[in-house]
Amino acid sequence: xxxxxxxxxxxxxxxxxxxxxxxxxxxxxxxxxxxxxxxxxxxxxxxxxxxxxxxxxxxxxxxxxxxxxxxxxxxxxxxxxxxxxxxxxxxxxxxxxxxxxxxxxxxxxxxxxxxxxxxxxxxxxxxxxxxxxxxxxxxxxxxxxxxxxxxxxxxxxxxxxxxxxxxxxxxxxxxxxxxxxxxxxxxxxxxxxxxxxxxxxxxxxxxxxxxxxxxxxxxxxxxxxxxxxxxxxxxxxxxxxxxxxxxxxxxxxxxxxxxxxxxxxxxxxxxxxxxxxxxxxxxxxxxxxxxxxxxxxxxxxxxxxxxxxxxxxxxxxxxxxxxxxxxxxxxxxxxxxxxxxxxxxxxxxxxxxxxxxxxxxxxxxxxxxxxxxxxxxxxxxxxxxxxxxxxxxxxxxxxxxxxxxxxxxxxxxxxxxxxxxxxxxxxxxxxxxxxxxxxxxxxxxxxxxxxxxxxxxxxxxxxxxxxxxxxxxxxxxxxxxxxxxxxxxxxxxxxxxxxxxxxxxxxxxxxxxxxxxxxxxxxxxxxxxxxxxxxxxxxxxxxxxxxxxxxxxxxxxxxxxxxxxxxxxxxxxxxxxxxxxxxxxxxxxxxxxxxxxxxxxxxxxxxxxxxxxxxxxxxxxxxxxxxxxxxxxxxxxxxxxxxxxxxxxxxxxxxxxxxxxxxxxxxxxxxxxxxxxxxxxxxxxxxxxxxxxxxxxxxxxxxxxxxxxxxxxxxxxxxxxxxxxxxxxxxxxxxxxxxxxxxxxxxxxxxxxxxxxxxxxxxxxxxxxxxxxxxxxxxxxxxxxxxxxxxxxxxxxx
Numbered sequence: 001x002x003x004x005x006x007x008x009x010x011x012x013x014x015x016x017x018x019x020x021x022x023x024x025x026x027x028x029x030x031x032x033x034x035x036x037x038x039x040x041x042x043x044x045x046x047x048x049x050x051x052x053x054x055x056x057x058x059x060x061x062x063x064x065x066x067x068x069x070x071x072x073x074x075x076x077x078x079x080x081x082x083x084x085x086x087x088x089x090x091x092x093x094x095x096x097x098x099x100x101x102x103x104x105x106x107x108x109x110x111x112x113x114x115x116x117x118x119x120x121x122x123x124x125x126x127x128x129x130x131x132x133x134x135x136x137x138x139x140x141x142x143x144x145x146x147x148x149x150x151x152x153x154x155x156x157x158x159x160x161x162x163x164x165x166x167x168x169x170x171x172x173x174x175x176x177x178x179x180x181x182x183x184x185x186x187x188x189x190x191x192x193x194x195x196x197x198x199x200x201x202x203x204x205x206x207x208x209x210x211x212x213x214x215x216x217x218x219x220x221x222x223x224x225x226x227x228x229x230x231x232x233x234x235x236x237x238x239x240x241x242x243x244x245x246x247x248x249x250x251x252x253x254x255x256x257x258x259x260x261x262x263x264x265x266x267x268x269x270x271x272x273x274x275x276x277x278x279x280x281x282x283x284x285x286x287x288x289x290x291x292x293x294x295x296x297x298x299x300x301x302x303x304x305x306x307x308x309x310x311x312x313x314x315x316x317x318x319x320x321x322x323x324x325x326x327x328x329x330x331x332x333x334x335x336x337x338x339x340x341x342x343x344x345x346x347x348x349x350x351x352x353x354x355x356x357x358x359x360x361x362x363x364x365x366x367x368x369x370x371x372x373x374x375x376x377x378x379x380x381x382x383x384x385x386x387x388x389x390x391x392x393x394x395x396x397x398x399x400x401x402x403x404x405x406x407x408x409x410x411x412x413x414x415x416x417x418x419x420x421x422x423x424x425x426x427x428x429x430x431x432x433x434x435x436x437x438x439x440x441x442x443x444x445x446x447x448x449x450x451x452x453x454x455x456x457x458x459x460x461x462x463x464x465x466x467x468x469x470x471x472x473x474x475x476x477x478x479x480x481x482x483x484x485x486x487x488x489x490x491x492x493x494x495x496x497x498x499x500x501x502x503x504x505x506x507x508x509x510x511x512x513x514x515x516x517x518x519x520x521x522x523x524x525x526x527x528x529x530x531x532x533x534x535x536x537x538x539x540x541x542x543x544x545x546x547x548x549x550x551x552x553x554x555x556x557x558x559x560x561x562x563x564x565x566x567x568x569x570x571x572x573x574x575x576x577x578x579x580x581x582x583x584x585x586x587x588x589x590x591x592x593x594x595x596x597x598x599x600x601x602x603x604x605x606x607x608x609x610x611x612x613x614x615x616x617x618x619x620x621x622x623x624x625x626x627x628x629x630x631x632x633x634x635x636x637x638x639x640x641x642x643x644x645x646x647x648x649x650x651x652x653x654x655x656x657x658x659x660x661x662x663x664x665x666x667x668x669x670x671x672x673x674x675x676x677x678x679x680x681x682x683x684x685x686x687x688x689x690x691x692x693x694x695x696x697x698x699x700x701x702x703x704x705x706x707x708x709x710x711x712x713x714x715x716x717x718x719x720x721x722x723x724x725x726x727x728x729x730x731x732x733x734x735x736x737x738x739x740x741x742x743x744x745x746x747x748x749x750x751x752x753x754x755x756x757x758x759x760x761x762x763x764x765x766x767x768x769x770x771x772x773x774x775x776x777x778x779x780x781x782x783x784x785x786x787x788x789x790x791x792x793x794x795x796x797x798x
Contacts, residue, residue: 043072071098190238452484709738
């Protein structure tokens with residue numbers, strides 16, 4: 001373009017052509033036509049920039065379809081390939097010889113112009129910036145208006161089709177005046193559109209209390225400020241009062257404050273939330289119950305909280321009665337029915353069907369129900385039966401038909417699941433506690449039969465397994481022979497079978513050392529007796545000792561909780577039987593050793609000593625000395641045998657305690673010592689008559705202590721022993737004082753050794769016995785020297 005005058009005229013004409021058309025495209029086409037004509041361009045295009053993905057989209061081009069490879073097409077391609085930080089303007093040439101220029105349309109997009117070589121010099125491009133800004137401003141305005149129109153059109157469509165109540169208001173003199181409402185608003189709040197348009201919205205639906213009015217004014221203030229908001233509110237409805245989630249947003253409408261609000265009805269949801277909170281609180285109480293009866297009572301309270309004025313009862317399965325037995329019922333059971341229901345034994349009723357199938361049942365009207373109802377339920381019109389796993393059933397009913405809805409049903413099913421979990425926990429806790437008690441009792445048994453009888457005397461009540469028996473493996477017969485049975489099993493069966501290698505369930509469980517849970521014996525070909533009245537059973541091996549079997553006359557009577565409990569019990573029984581066997585073996589060994597120590601060795605040593613004395617009398621001095629050594633060694637060996645018996649008895653009875661009177665113990669010991677050591681001088685000094693809880697061998701230990709004082713007493717004087725007993729509020733003290741030089745160090749060292757080493761050290765073994773018995777008696781032993789001899793002090797805490 002030649003001359004600044006021509007350039008100014010062209011810019012003027014372009015500026016005149018820039019204005020808003022009916023659409024964005026029309027606005028751009030008119031302006032682009034002026035650019036191409038006034039600047040003598042070969043083509044041009046306007047593209048809109050989309051910041052979301054940093055791309056350009058063509059609004060219009062002249063010509064509409066640029067030829068590939070020409071300057072306009074090359075310029076558009078260049079625009080699409082620009083880096084995000086590329087600055088405008090951008091100029092270039094096409095392969096065909098034309099040039100192009102890319103210029104910014106601020107906050108809208110870009111203008112692409114194509115022309116001959118040299119068309120777009122710096123002066124022209126700089127002068128176009130003002131008209132480009134004008135074109136961009138018009139494009140932005142058109143795009144905004146277009147978006148608003150689209151938004152309004154969408155709003156109109158949504159307003160009429162949305163399922164929630166919606167209201168459009170305009171604020172006039174600070175009040176929300178209704179412009180329009182949708183059909184859902186009319187239905188929910190009970191006002192036709194003709195009665196609400198032009199009226200204050202708050203006067204129509206806001207409750208009359210001060211709090212609700214203040215809340216509505218706060219929402220109006222938010223709306224006038226053009227802010228969106230979400231809040232839970234209470235509003236008057238056609239049915240009374242409801243809770244809504246209020247969601248409001250402003251509408252751009254010039255200077256007017258327009259607002260649209262939607263009311264999402266959450267009345268049922270809030271009621272559900274409150275019931276969930278109630279259920280949560282009740283669940284906490286249920287899970288803190290420490291026994292099944294307490295769980296059922298608290299579940300009863302929870303059901304009353306959830307469904308209100310209803311008849312509620314919980315029945316637990318009792319194998320001893322083979323019935324669903326009532327454990328907890330509310331007051332309405334007695335007041336509205338014919339007294340408290342008895343155990344349910346009829347398995348054809350809906351109660352047993354729900355229990356057996358583990359499927360909950362809701363009957364809206366029992367009058368039209370075709371199945372069988374339990375006795376005593378004829379007055380009930382609505383009934384819900386909820387199984388509690390293998391524990392029992394939870395029944396909720398009403399005298400009115402259709403008293404419960406699906407929400408009630410859902411909440412009660414959730415409660416039943418929680419109760420079942422709590423019953424699982426308490427059943428296992430109670431069962432384990434009782435198993436521990438049974439195990440402690442069996443530890444006192446001397447034979448396997450006594451172990452089995454102790455177990456079977458408890459599990460009918462403890463684990464609700466009245467039909468149980470224990471079989472012991474007899475290697476001689478290669479068979480499982482009955483060892484003990486429960487009382488009910490003994491009454492029910494004329495003869496308890498013996499199982500051999502016959503492929504029976506019991507034998508296979510024993511051989512494989514695997515638990516067998518048999519829900520229905522009719523489904524098994526390997527049952528021992530096809531005519532048995534037993535419907536289901538649980539077979540648990542007891543290691544190599546035998547099996548424990550619990551049965552029921554009904555099928556599916558046992559589940560995983562019972563399996564786990566019997567598995568624990570059988571493991572304890574196996575351990576107890578093993579201990580019993582080992583104890584019997586040890587007792588036999590003790591008897592043999594005791595006989596050897598008491599009779600055989602003593603008799604032989606007596607004979608040896610007799611021969612040694614004859615040799616001593618008849619031989620010379622050297623022979624006599626050797627004979628004396630034989631006599632001394634024999635006496636020492638005999639003493640060792642005596643000590644060994646005492647040590648064996650002390651250790652095997654380490655955990656036994658007896659309450660003994662110290663004065664009586666001392667008197668008995670003094671009489672023994674005076675008989676054994678007539679030359680010794682023994683005196684006593686006893687205060688009061690204290691008794692102490694001690695090991696049964698405590699008198700033996702004191703005897704050794706006195707004997708030790710005599711044997712280590714003064715060599716040049718009469719052995720003197722004083723035994724004293726004193727007591728105060730905290731302690732009882734027994735002291736044995738001698739007039740000797742003290743205990744040799746090598747014998748005191750024996751106190752830190754085991755019994756076998758103690759036996760090697762003569763009187764040191766006696767000290768070891770004293771120390772161990774005192775320790776087993778929860779007392780303390782100390783030795784000290786005084787001016788006249790040695791004091792052994794035993795102190796008891798009272």
